[in-house]
Amino acid sequence: MVLYLQRDTSDLGARYTVSDEKGVLRYIVTGRRNPSGESMRIRGVNGETVCKIRSLGFSSLSVYSISSGCESMRLNIAVGTGRAAVRFRGISFIVRGDVLTGSYSILDADTAVVCTVGRDFARESTQLLIEQNEREIFCLATAICINTLNVGHIPALQMS
Secondary structure, eight states, X not given: OEEEEEEOOSTTOOSEEEEETTOOEEEEEEEEEETTEEEEEEEETTSOEEEEEXXXXXXXXXXXXXXXXXXXXXXXXXXXXXXXXEEEESSOOEEEEETTTTEEEEEOTTOOEEEEEEEETTTTEEEEEESOGGGHHHXXXXXXXXXXXXXXXXXXXXXO
């Protein structure tokens, strides 16, 4: 399955929209900032919340709590000079590649590819090629968290 994550520039009032390879809208990502961090929701086109993301941002570490249904995971992203370290808790994911440029893969504990993420310059979006459909929401949430860091487009400016 292929999904496209794109910053929303329409009048939907969302942060991101997510469509499939046919251009059909699948999800809308909404969010708001609060004094302690950020809260986002991935909603289906019917408006139902399918995933909640809460974040606490520190100067060099971003911590995300992601829950969907009965499952949850924590995602920690530490951004340093020229690189980022990504750690998961709750779901055994591993990231291989360069999250700073937006080109990476999410692997499971057996190192099988769960999702491959990259930029689609023609669509001006982030493309997710999902290999394990049962992990679609958690792969999408991970890509949203990494995009929220705003390091994918001009990483050199973010490292100072």
